[in-house]
Amino acid sequence: MLHIDTVIKQMKVGYTKPSLVECNDQRQYVMKCQNDVISGKTLFNELIGGRLLHLLQIPTPAFTLGRIYPQLTTDSPVLWSMRAKPGTVFLSSYTRGVSMINPILFKDITNREDLPGIVLFDQMTLNQDRGGNRGNWFVAQKSMELLAIDNSNIFRLADIWDSHTLHADMRIPPERIDFSQPGYQTIGTYFEGKHPFWKYGRLVKKVTDEEFTNLFVNIPLDWNISADDFAAAQQFIKFQFEHIDDIINELESDFKKGGRHNAR
Numbered sequence: 001m002l003h004i005d006t007v008i009k010q011m012k013v014g015y016t017k018p019s020l021v022e023c024n025d026q027r028q029y030v031m032k033c034q035n036d037v038i039s040g041k042t043l044f045n046e047l048i049g050g051r052l053l054h055l056l057q058i059p060t061p062a063f064t065l066g067r068i069y070p071q072l073t074t075d076s077p078v079l080w081s082m083r084a085k086p087g088t089v090f091l092s093s094y095t096r097g098v099s100m101i102n103p104i105l106f107k108d109i110t111n112r113e114d115l116p117g118i119v120l121f122d123q124m125t126l127n128q129d130r131g132g133n134r135g136n137w138f139v140a141q142k143s144m145e146l147l148a149i150d151n152s153n154i155f156r157l158a159d160i161w162d163s164h165t166l167h168a169d170m171r172i173p174p175e176r177i178d179f180s181q182p183g184y185q186t187i188g189t190y191f192e193g194k195h196p197f198w199k200y201g202r203l204v205k206k207v208t209d210e211e212f213t214n215l216f217v218n219i220p221l222d223w224n225i226s227a228d229d230f231a232a233a234q235q236f237i238k239f240q241f242e243h244i245d246d247i248i249n250e251l252e253s254d255f256k257k258g259g260r261h262n263a264r
């Protein structure tokens, strides 16, 4: 596993206090670690969300896990100021680009076909932090691809979800995310074809038992995810997979109505 050699700086934005770091492979990453505001559950959300994005072929920066040694949490002023905990961290490969939801710049995105996937991902995982957060739409400078970043708020309740909340969220029709938010309104205008979400329905149906199992393997023990919460997270994603047709039907009818949020 990689380890952090140097903390370069704290990123300009980010509730979780992400930092730009260099690892022992001499590459730069945006690192999320346990600290005074976030727990291992946020890192769990990042890892499961990242793996799920891969499975659905939705572009996101490459990611891996790494380790902060105890010495660095006292030597680095950035880590010291956020009371960073030593241990396993989430690393997203540093990519040049900008965060934005700007309708004019959106026109130049090279991967419009991926946009419905981001919406479906958010609805499936109950991601609460994209539609209204311009920071979580990231356009890579070179490729002009829109990348989905920041899975810290999947499972609806940031890092306070637990087995009870997830069991309550396993229902059809699903709890809806708010499509009236600016990010969704903007990308909705770029959807192509009558059934933009069905490609993902087909992908979900093709997921093998092994691929599903692999979403949840090798979760670091120092993230302290309880056995109940772990099982509930697996059951929740399984439930969403099994009900993918219902989820897509709801999404399609919402987008036909112009992205109106069905408040419940």
Ligand SMILES: Nc1ncnc2c1ncn2[C@@H]1O[C@H](COP(=O)(O)OP(=O)(O)OP(=O)(O)O)[C@@H](O)[C@H]1O
Binding pocket: 011, 013, 014, 015, 016, 017, 018, 030, 061, 092, 093, 094, 095, 096, 097, 098, 099, 129, 133, 134, 135, 136, 138, 149, 150, 151, 152
């Ligand atoms: N892999 C990356 N490469 C380059 N920049 C990144 C990368 N990951 C994140 N960033 C930048 O860092 C910012 C903060 O990251 P991120 O959104 O994951 O943190 P956060 O604390 O969960 O944010 P918030 O809660 O404010 O949405 C992003 O808005 C983006 O501009």
Ligand SMILES: [Mg+2]
Binding pocket: 014, 133, 135, 136, 150
């Ligand atoms: Mg963010």
